[in-house]
Amino acid sequence: NAGVTQTPKFRILKIGQSMTLQCAQDMNHNYMYWYRQDPGMGLKLIYYSVGAGITDKGEVPNGYNVSRSTTEDFPLRLELAAPSQTSVYFCASSAFSNQPQHFGDGTRLSIL
Amino acid sequence: AQSVAQPEDQVNVAEGNPLTVKCTYSVSGNPYLFWYVQYPNRGLQFLLKYITGDNLVKGSYGFEAEFNKSQTSFHLKKPSALVSDSALYFCAVRDENNDMRFGAGTRLTVKP
Numbered sequence: 001n002a003g004v005t006q007t008p009k010f011r012i013l014k015i016g017q018s019m020t021l022q023c024a025q026d027m028n029h030n031y032m033y034w035y036r037q038d039p040g041m042g043l044k045l046i047y048y049s050v051g052a053g054i055t056d057k058g059e060v061p062n063g064y065n066v067s068r069s070t071t072e073d074f075p076l077r078l079e080l081a082a083p084s085q086t087s088v089y090f091c092a093s094s095a096f097s098n099q100p101q102h103f104g105d106g107t108r109l110s111i112l
Numbered sequence: 113a114q115s116v117a118q119p120e121d122q123v124n125v126a127e128g129n130p131l132t133v134k135c136t137y138s139v140s141g142n143p144y145l146f147w148y149v150q151y152p153n154r155g156l157q158f159l160l161k162y163i164t165g166d167n168l169v170k171g172s173y174g175f176e177a178e179f180n181k182s183q184t185s186f187h188l189k190k191p192s193a194l195v196s197d198s199a200l201y202f203c204a205v206r207d208e209n210n211d212m213r214f215g216a217g218t219r220l221t222v223k224p
Contacts (some may be wrong), residue, residue: 004155033212035214040121040216040217041216042202042214042215042216042217043156043202043214045212090155090156092155092156097206097210098144098163098206098210100146100158100161101156101158101212102158103148103155103156103157104155105153105154105155106153106154106155
């Protein structure tokens, strides 16, 4: 029972590089979310999607992009990595907006 | 805009003693309230939720939470703490616009 799978688990980038964080869920959930977790700051919503083809900005979307071509996948793109994007990134999904979210184990990203 | 506050960064209790992790919220309309737990190097795991109904909500691993509308609080409780309960706990609130906000987290340490 995989749930939400995130890859890679760890990554180090140089300033200005780009990369895509992958997220896949096998629960047929409509809603998917990307968060970043910084120490002592809780989780901040970056982007979310309410279904395939529909995405919207969260609280901290600058520097990121997303797409949702299928129900299962919700990749997060960093185009020009900056040190301020060093964080732990979590993907989550839920069946409906008022239902509990299921989280992946995170991607730890360092930008040097 | 809605918000959620966890006034304690750290809570220490002895094994076998009752524990309380505090959460207060501010939201327009009826709140949807959640508690999640995070173990090291893992994503958040759902513990319990309040949407409507009884003010005392029972969840996973013997945890419960009491919704208090007049005090706008949703404190997490457990009658007898275990060392294995040591983790990071997050309160979250979703309002009628489906915007989700997480608290900054409270680190619970249960000492043998």
